[in-house]
Amino acid sequence: MTSDKFTKEALSEWMKDNGPDSDIVISSRIRIARNLNSFPFPMLATNDQSKQVLEQVTEALNNEDLHEISEMEPMLLDNLTDLQKKVLVEKHLISPSLANESRNGAVVLSKNESISIMVNEEDHLRIQVLCSGFQIKEAWDLANQLDDLFENRLDYAFDERRGYLTSCPTNVGTGIRASVMIHLPALVMTQQINRILSAITQVGLAVRGLYGEGSEAIGNLFQISNQITLGQTEEEIIENLYSVVRQIIEHERTARRKLLAESHHILKDRIQRSFGILSHAVIMDSKEASQRLSDVRLGIDLGIIDHVSARVLNELMVMTQPGFLQQYAGKKLSPEERDIRRAQLIRERLIAAG
Incomplete structure (x- = not known):
């Protein structure tokens, strides 16, 4: 498997x-x-020190127990093009920070892309596990298993009172972020979303957009995650997120039932209009595409x-992003050219699905 495999396919295997x-x-x-003990955090590390961190993590990958979990492939960020990095960000396999600012940065990906291990990002090591649907407990079980395997081979920076030490103080303690990507169109349409989001923040959870901190919630997609990493056990953090x-x-679901019962024709008209526009538009910017794809997904x-699968919508969520559009075209595109390609790609996928 090569880096092209991870960047040419829009849909990761786990998303299917x-x-x-x-x-x-x-x-x-x-x-x-x-983070590894005896090394400065990545933002303060010299080139030689970050290289040593990479070497230690690479050596830790030679673990039979790890190989039993999945076939893993490491990639140096310096060996990837800017476009390939952008696509990996759009697929949530690496962070924008790793793509843009890392020194001796690398990512280790499992065959189905459900496991992503970033090296020399904001922290020396960031272990990520992704699962489809609502499987936060299953994702935690696998991530915890991976963490234990690395901890057996690496000397983690740990303080008896503070817990695991991290570059950002908000991650100190357990060092975990648990999150779900959730589609809430009915709560937005019924104007309940602000009340729900306000309640979420009052119980120690954060609400962000598609690409995490600082990103806008477009297409009725919200990322909900824990804010507290210190003073709670990992299990308490997971259980709190799960219950909320x-x-x-x-x-x-209640809002969706209400819309169907009380505004059926208005709802159906909105969904069918969005489907019609997506099926025939010649130019489509990313914001409009996200909103109309949200309508169709709800439909x-x-x-x-009933003639298009949710899998097609999952694929289009990635394929209509700027990086993937340019890779699909095989060249850099201007904003207007991207809008034209986006519309074309959506038309092709919806026609093929029908």
Whole structure:
């Protein structure tokens, strides 16, 4: 397997499965931040020190127990083009920080791309596990297993009182971020979303957009994650997120039932209009595409559109991003050219699906 495999396919293998509650929860993710003892954090490390960190992590990969979990492939960021890095960011396999600012940065990916291990990002080691649907507990079990394997071979920076030490103080303690990517169009349409989001932040959770901190929530997609990493056990963090997301799922389902019962024709018209525009538009910017794809996805989940699968929508979520559009075209594109390509790509996929 080469780096081209990870960047040419829009849909990771793990995304092709329909996990639990996948009509609302797109994905579940666990990210664990760890640093090596005796080395400065990446932002302060010299080139030689970051190279030594990379060597130690690479050596730790030679672990039979790790190989039993999955076939893994390391890639140096310096060996990737800027476009390949952008595509990996759009697929959530690496962070923008690793793509743009790392020294001796690398990523280790599993064959199905559900495991991503970033080296020399904001922290020396960031272990990420992705699962389809609402599988946050399953993602944690696998991430915890991977963390234990690395901890047996690496000397982690750990303080008895503070826990695992990290570059950012907000990650100190357990060093874990648990998050779900959730699609909440009905709560947005019924104008309940602000009340729900306000309640979420009051129980120690954060709400962000598609690409995490600082990103806008477009296409009715929200990333919900824990804010607290210190003073709680990993299990408490996971359980808190799980219970809150379970409630949000039920609120979204109730809102969907209400829309179907009280505004059926208006809802159907909105969904069919979005499908028609996506099927025929010649130019489409990313914001409009995200919103109309959200409408169509809701239509699929409610049975209003029955000839297109949710998998096609998952694929288009990635394929319509700037990096993938340019890779698909085989060249750099201007914003207007990207909008034309985006519309063309959506038309082709929807026609093929029908």
